[in-house]
Amino acid sequence: FNCILMYPQLYVPGQLSQYFSKRAFMMCALHSCYSSLVLFFVPYAATYDTVRDDGKDGADYQSFALITQTCLTVTVCVQLGLDLSYWTVVNHLFVWGSLGMFFILTFTMYTDGLFRLRPSSFAFIGTARNCLNQPNVWLTVALTAILCVLPVVAYRFFYSQISPTINDK
Numbered sequence: 001f002n003c004i005l006m007y008p009q010l011y012v013p014g015q016l017s018q019y020f021s022k023r024a025f026m027m028c029a030l031h032s033c034y035s036s037l038v039l040f041f042v043p044y045a046a047t048y049d050t051v052r053d054d055g056k057d058g059a060d061y062q063s064f065a066l067i068t069q070t071c072l073t074v075t076v077c078v079q080l081g082l083d084l085s086y087w088t089v090v091n092h093l094f095v096w097g098s099l100g101m102f103f104i105l106t107f108t109m110y111t112d113g114l115f116r117l118r119p120s121s122f123a124f125i126g127t128a129r130n131c132l133n134q135p136n137v138w139l140t141v142a143l144t145a146i147l148c149v150l151p152v153v154a155y156r157f158f159y160s161q162i163s164p165t166i167n168d169k
Contacts, residue, residue: 009166018165035148039075042147043067046140053134062127066106067137071144073102078145082153106132 013019047059047067077099084091108114110128114121131137160168 013165013167031151034151035075038144038147039068039072042144043071043140046136046143050136052130054130056130062124063131066110066124066127066131067140069106070102070132070137071141073099074141075145075148078149079152082149 018024043064047064050059051057077095081095084095107128109122110124110126111122112125115123115125
């Protein structure tokens with residue numbers, strides 16, 4: 001409570017609705033639309049008419065879905081990592097744990113064993129194993145994450161240089 005009395009100027013941006021305004025909402029909506037387009041079209045362009053290392057077609061629905069899921073998960077974790085102010089043990093656990101659990105569940109759901117148990121539910125047999133060992137897939141994931149995060153990083157950098165908030169000062 002003493003902090004509020006000692007530094008009342010820290011609460012002015014909230015009282016002036018600088019963080020939750022129509023402009024902030026529109027910026028978030030525009031970023032969401034941009035990210036959605038990048039998360040769809042970059043993997044689509046990367047998998048369109050491609051061939052895997054073993055000579056088989058790499059542009060199938062299952063591979064595209066897996067690459068898009070991987071791009072989304074990595075992008076969200078990168079964005080979360082950039083938004084965190086402090087990296088505590090719990091933060092590390094959840095960010096890296098989310099990535100780890102994604103890959104564990106992905107490889108588990110695309111295994112032969114689950115396909116034998118319920119063929120109708122686990123029809124994407126071997127997709128993770130065949131798709132995620134391709135270098136172009138990992139380049140696509142990195143490119144997508146960079147393209148989604150770069151506008152946010154650039155905006156925050158330029159905005160803090162042009163018009164720093166009281167917290168930035």
